Amino acid sequence: MIVQLCDTSASFCHYPNTRAERKLISVEALRKALRMAMCENMTVQFLYPDYALPSEYVELIESVDHAKVAPVGVTDEADIVVLPSLDRADEVKEGDTVCVRISRAELCDSVEALSALLRRVTRLNVSLTDSHTAVPEELPAYADALDRLGETVKEEYARGHFVQLNLLTDRLMLKQMNNCNAGAETVTLAPDGKFYICPAFYLEGDSPVGDPDAGIEVPNAQLYALSHAPICRSCDAWHCRRCVWLNRKRTLEVNTPGRGQCLTAHAEREASRRLKERMDAAAPGNMFNEIEKLDYTDPFEKVSR
Ligand code: SF4
Incomplete structure (x- = not known):
């Protein structure tokens, strides 16, 4: 269960949140939902706003197992630090897990700043704000930026700092979707x-x-599952x-991605494959996944053959 505590809680993902007016969830609703989470054995992630919470909220939050997702500088206890912009990267502490939302163009222009961040953090999650609008002509620049970030990852591994960058290292370590x-x-x-x-x-x-009170009833719930997403499943x-x-x-x-998302994800997959090759040259016998070279850049091409 993700709990967005306030309308102004910073986004940690692809979506923007432009709401500026504070609207904190009621204590009563929070209490009921946390009771439900405990009864149904759900893990809870709290999305914090950028201001201190009243003490009754703090007590309730601390009464359940949870993870805190908070804007940089709000709490020293954040499990995931949300960086609203790379201009504030200096505020991130050594060893933090950080997420940042940027466009592909910003990423291409910020390889040095992202590399500096990678040298200090445990994990960096980049959420692209415009993966869905990608077209093939834009991808070589993105691939080049990913290769340069991969070089930083490789250098960090060489000095014993096993940093994770979701766009590159996740595909090298995961065994399934x-x-x-x-x-x-x-x-x-x-x-x-x-x-x-x-x-x-x-x-x-x-x-x-x-x-x-009423419980959760997702209409056509099956459509949100991988089993009912024919392109993603393949x-x-x-x-x-x-x-x-x-x-x-x-x-x-909801179960069908646009071409831009697939092109972007496959550019990342291919950059992960190139990183694996470079890792193999530097550290033969490493535990990263072998990644097969594909003859398509969008799984829809494979499905429609
Ligand atoms: S990945 Fe998409 S659906 Fe999932 S939390 Fe982020 S914006 Fe929502």
């Missing part, structure tokens, strides 16, 4: 006290899928978030 699974395995409690597929669905004004870009919010934006179907 590891998607967001919103609507299938995760649900979000929003500041209005109701459940939504994910924070993006709440922020876009979608209908709720339940509340702590794909091995295992690191892809398979974002159902972006899917719906591009194809009007």
